[in-house]
Amino acid sequence: xxxxxxxxxxxxxxxxxxxxxxxxxxxxxxxxxxxxxxxxxxxxxxxxxxxxxxxxxxxxxxxxxxxxxxxxxxxxxxxxxx
Amino acid sequence: xxxxxxxxxxxxxxxxxxxxxxxxxxxxxxxxxxxxxxxxxxxxxxxxxxxxxxxxxxxxxxxxxxxxxxxxxxxxxxxxxx
Numbered sequence: 001x002x003x004x005x006x007x008x009x010x011x012x013x014x015x016x017x018x019x020x021x022x023x024x025x026x027x028x029x030x031x032x033x034x035x036x037x038x039x040x041x042x043x044x045x046x047x048x049x050x051x052x053x054x055x056x057x058x059x060x061x062x063x064x065x066x067x068x069x070x071x072x073x074x075x076x077x078x079x080x081x082x
Numbered sequence: 083x084x085x086x087x088x089x090x091x092x093x094x095x096x097x098x099x100x101x102x103x104x105x106x107x108x109x110x111x112x113x114x115x116x117x118x119x120x121x122x123x124x125x126x127x128x129x130x131x132x133x134x135x136x137x138x139x140x141x142x143x144x145x146x147x148x149x150x151x152x153x154x155x156x157x158x159x160x161x162x163x164x
Contacts, residue, residue, distance in 0.1 A: 006123055021124070024147055030139060034127045041088055041123035042103070045116045057112060065106055 001046045003058045005076040007067045008039035042066060045081060054078055083128045085140045087158040089149045090121035124148060127163060136160055 009015050015037055022036040044061070046054050058076055067074040091097050097119055104118040126143070128136050140158055149156040 008123070008125075018124075021148070025126075025143060028143075028146060030143060032128045032131045032136070032139070033143075034129050035125075036127070037125040039123040039125075041090070041121040042100075043090075043117075043119040043121075044107075045118070046114045047116050049114045054114070057114070061107060061110075061112060061115075064110060066103070 001049075001051065001054050002079050002081045003042075003044040003046060003054065003076050004079070005042040005044065005058070005062060005066060005074060006039060007042070007062070007072050007074045008037060010071055010073050013071045039072075040066075051078060083131075083133065083136050084161050084163045085124075085126040085128060085136065085158050086161070087124040087126065087140070087144060087148060087156060088121060089124070089144075089154050089156045090119060092153055092155050095153045121154075122148075133160060 017038040018036040021038060022033060025033045025036065044058065049057065055078060062074040062076065063069060099120040100118040103120060104115060107115045107118065126140065131139065137160060140160065144156040144158065145151060
């Protein structure tokens, strides 16, 4: 099974990396860019557990390790391994 | 318009961050995890250009700045701003 996980900053949290990328894009002439947010994307391959179990355990992994839930939010999808 | 961009390592490139996360998950008892890949996720808000133009320019942004195309691949989708 494959879990695709997105971790992004919560609203109101300063995204300095996003600001830096925005600044760099503007310097390159991309004036149409109005905002940039930078987050993490993770693919976790899982074997030997049911989909129901995987749902619960990936949620746990996010809470415990993959996201800092004070400042970040996460979302994930589960699918058959590609 | 909103461009959602995923940047991931190409096959064969050593993903040390992914290995570190995998190791940490195993240490936490998640033995069902067989592989972890870590990439970047970016949301770029764009205004004042057509969708056709945006497609071309986001591709350029990826090539020039957002991805290191020697070791990373990218993919993106464009949608109306949420």
